[in-house]
Amino acid sequence: xxxxxxxxxxxxxxxxxxxxxxxxxxxxxxxxxxxxxxxxxxxxxxxxxxxxxxxxxxxxxxxxxxxxxxxxxxxxxxxxxxxxxxxxxxxxxxxxxxxxxxxxxxxxxxxxxxxxxxxxxxxxxxxxxxxxxxxxxxxxxxxxxxxxxxxxxxxxxxxxxxxxxxxxxxxxxxxxxxxxxxxxxxxxxxxxxxxxxxxxxxxxxxxxxxxxxxxxxxxxxxxxxxxxxxxxxxxxxxxxxxxxxxxxxxxxxxxxxxxxxxxxxxxxxxxxxxxxxxxxxxxxxxxxxxxxxxxxxxxxxxxxxxxx
Amino acid sequence: xxxxxxxxxxxxxxxxxxxxxxxxxxxxxxxxxxxxxxxxxxxxxxxxxxxxxxxxxxxxxxxxxxxxxxxxxxxxxxxxxxxxxxxxxxxxxxxxxxxxxxxxxxxxxxxxxxxxxxxxxxxxxxxxxxxxxxxxxxxxxxxxxxxxxxxxxxxxxxxxxxxxxxxxxxxxxxxxxxxxxxxxxxxxxxxxxxxxxxxxxxxxxxxxxxxxxxxxxxxxxxxxxxxxxxxxxxxxxxxxxxxxxxxxxxxxxxxxxxxxxxxxxxxxxxxxxxxxxxxxxxxxxxxxxxxxxxxxxx
Numbered sequence: 001x002x003x004x005x006x007x008x009x010x011x012x013x014x015x016x017x018x019x020x021x022x023x024x025x026x027x028x029x030x031x032x033x034x035x036x037x038x039x040x041x042x043x044x045x046x047x048x049x050x051x052x053x054x055x056x057x058x059x060x061x062x063x064x065x066x067x068x069x070x071x072x073x074x075x076x077x078x079x080x081x082x083x084x085x086x087x088x089x090x091x092x093x094x095x096x097x098x099x100x101x102x103x104x105x106x107x108x109x110x111x112x113x114x115x116x117x118x119x120x121x122x123x124x125x126x127x128x129x130x131x132x133x134x135x136x137x138x139x140x141x142x143x144x145x146x147x148x149x150x151x152x153x154x155x156x157x158x159x160x161x162x163x164x165x166x167x168x169x170x171x172x173x174x175x176x177x178x179x180x181x182x183x184x185x186x187x188x189x190x191x192x193x194x195x196x197x198x199x200x201x202x203x204x205x206x207x208x209x210x211x212x213x214x215x216x217x218x219x220x221x222x223x224x225x226x227x228x229x230x231x232x233x234x235x236x237x238x239x240x241x242x243x244x245x246x247x248x249x250x251x252x253x254x255x256x257x258x259x260x261x262x263x264x265x266x267x268x269x270x271x272x273x274x275x276x277x278x279x280x281x282x283x284x285x286x287x288x289x290x291x292x293x294x295x296x297x298x299x300x301x302x303x304x305x306x307x308x
Numbered sequence: 309x310x311x312x313x314x315x316x317x318x319x320x321x322x323x324x325x326x327x328x329x330x331x332x333x334x335x336x337x338x339x340x341x342x343x344x345x346x347x348x349x350x351x352x353x354x355x356x357x358x359x360x361x362x363x364x365x366x367x368x369x370x371x372x373x374x375x376x377x378x379x380x381x382x383x384x385x386x387x388x389x390x391x392x393x394x395x396x397x398x399x400x401x402x403x404x405x406x407x408x409x410x411x412x413x414x415x416x417x418x419x420x421x422x423x424x425x426x427x428x429x430x431x432x433x434x435x436x437x438x439x440x441x442x443x444x445x446x447x448x449x450x451x452x453x454x455x456x457x458x459x460x461x462x463x464x465x466x467x468x469x470x471x472x473x474x475x476x477x478x479x480x481x482x483x484x485x486x487x488x489x490x491x492x493x494x495x496x497x498x499x500x501x502x503x504x505x506x507x508x509x510x511x512x513x514x515x516x517x518x519x520x521x522x523x524x525x526x527x528x529x530x531x532x533x534x535x536x537x538x539x540x541x542x543x544x545x546x547x548x549x550x551x552x553x554x555x556x557x558x559x560x561x562x563x564x565x566x567x568x569x570x571x572x573x574x575x576x577x578x579x580x581x582x583x584x585x586x587x588x589x590x591x592x593x594x595x596x597x598x599x600x601x602x603x604x605x606x
Contacts, residue, residue: 019452023456139591140584140587140591142539142542148566148576149580152569156570241452245452249543263455264548267459268549270462282452283455
């Protein structure tokens with residue numbers, strides 16, 4: 001198992017290197033430099049500035065310096081937020097995004113799985129149609145449409161919850177963004193759980209369990225549940241990626257100070273170092289989370305063994 | 309499409325059936341009411357977007373100085389109301405649909421070409437080349453693509469051609485895997501062997517014999533790619549990184565609608581409805597096509 005973890009971490013290195021390299025050279029292809037202000041700087045000052053940030057070096061050398069700094073967790077200075085480094089900005093925004101994302105994943109699992117199971121057990125009844133119809137709508141309607149509608153209904157018309165803001169993570173501020181972020185995943189997970197539950201319930205070992213006289217409750221809880229959750233676990237990787245991507249929009253809509261919002265503002269402001277730092281950070285995050293998901297999968301599915 | 313598949317299968321891959329694969333699929337699709345309703349609705353939306361902007365009483369950037377943020381009304385010809393600048397929302401939504409749908413078609417086509425060629429070559433050549441090519445796809449899979457696209461848009465500016473290319477370049481991975489799998493299965497078949505025995509060159513075998521026979525799963529996958537592409541474009545536009553004024557798209561309109569939703573909710577609701585309906589129909593149609601073309605459900 002440990003060996004497998006190391007192997008996977010080792011395999012992640014080329015992926016991350018590609019992310020870093022691509023973003024680095026893309027950024028350097030971009031027209032304009034960090035110090036092109038409205039006012040032309042005196043030549044000596046500009047030379048000094050460039051030297052401070054190693055921008056006077058050849059590109060390949062800058063690339064190596066950047067890689068070296070990255071290894072020490074330094075993403076370089078932000079071009080726009082002059083007093084901050086990219087690392088500081090990410091460190092400031094990430095806990096907020098993480099909290100939002102964890103709640104969204106939790107809600108997606110806690111609602112999606114039971115809904116899918118109920119729909120599978122009551123297959124082809126009114127309940128099943130209602131759940132699956134709603135789920136289809138949830139899949140088709142993008143979250144940047146759902147989020148403002150939620151804000152309009154619950155924030156403006158009913159005035160139950162705040163329309164935006166973070167308020168240091170007060171739960172009232174968190175409800176709408178978390179719901180908006182997880183709706184699509186709830187829908188996917190419910191559909192997936194239903195399909196795999198139906199498939200599992202039709203298999204031989206369930207027939208055997210029933211034949212030996214187990215109660216329906218025991219059949220479902222002890223025998224059917226675990227195998228029918230396997231597709232859901234393998235979907236967790238894409239789900240997490242989806243929630244991370246979604247958080248970019250959701251944080252923007254609800255004015256939440258996470259990295260998603262920094263990212264969008266940096267992209268619009270052409271704050272290249274911040275954009276690039278966030279891309280690299282997201283890349284590492286997704287690679288790491290995918291690894292964790294695969295490990296969970298191996299715990300749940302006895303047919304998969306990594307300890308060879 | 310039907311006749312094309314028919315002739316291709318007559319070349320040798322077709323099992324001995326009473327009717328051609330394409331015709332049978334079409335018959336099965338016609339029995340699927342949800343899929344047919346979606347197809348009709350999609351056609352309506354597409355036609356409306358194509359000809360609608362010329363039929364509405366107002367032009368795309370024409371400002372009605374008497375109606376700023378006016379609610380929908382039949383009297384003044386603003387059937388879906390106007391935006392904050394007094395421009396007719398229905399005209400803009402239909403025109404935005406042209407852009408969104410064109411991105412869908414072009415970007416999907418780009419991903420189709422890259423994915424099909426890549427997958428077919430990897431599958432046909434096989435061996436070390438195949439391993440290397442697929443390893444590359446694996447690495448690409450784990451890239452945070454959405455963010456790479458955003459980086460691209462930031463660095464190179466928001467040109468519509470770049471949107472086509474960038475989105476297309478993102479979505480080809482699944483396609484290449486599907487086509488490779490199909491090719492691996494097909495290349496052992498007798499008709500490929502026959503072609504090789506007749507001295508047909510490798511390139512011709514791939515383009516004439518292998519690719520046409522992967523059409524079924526490819527068509528299904530295309531219908532599932534189109535909604536993803538539309539969504540991606542609206543996502544970018546919503547963030548302000550997609551198409552720029554004076555062009556517009558559903559994503560741009562939705563993002564404008566969000567800013568105005570308290571006073572003028574129709575600005576959000578009209579483009580959202582168009583977008584959601586289109587995505588809804590495409591999903592239904594994709595599911596229906598999969599059922600119709602998948603031999604296992606027969």
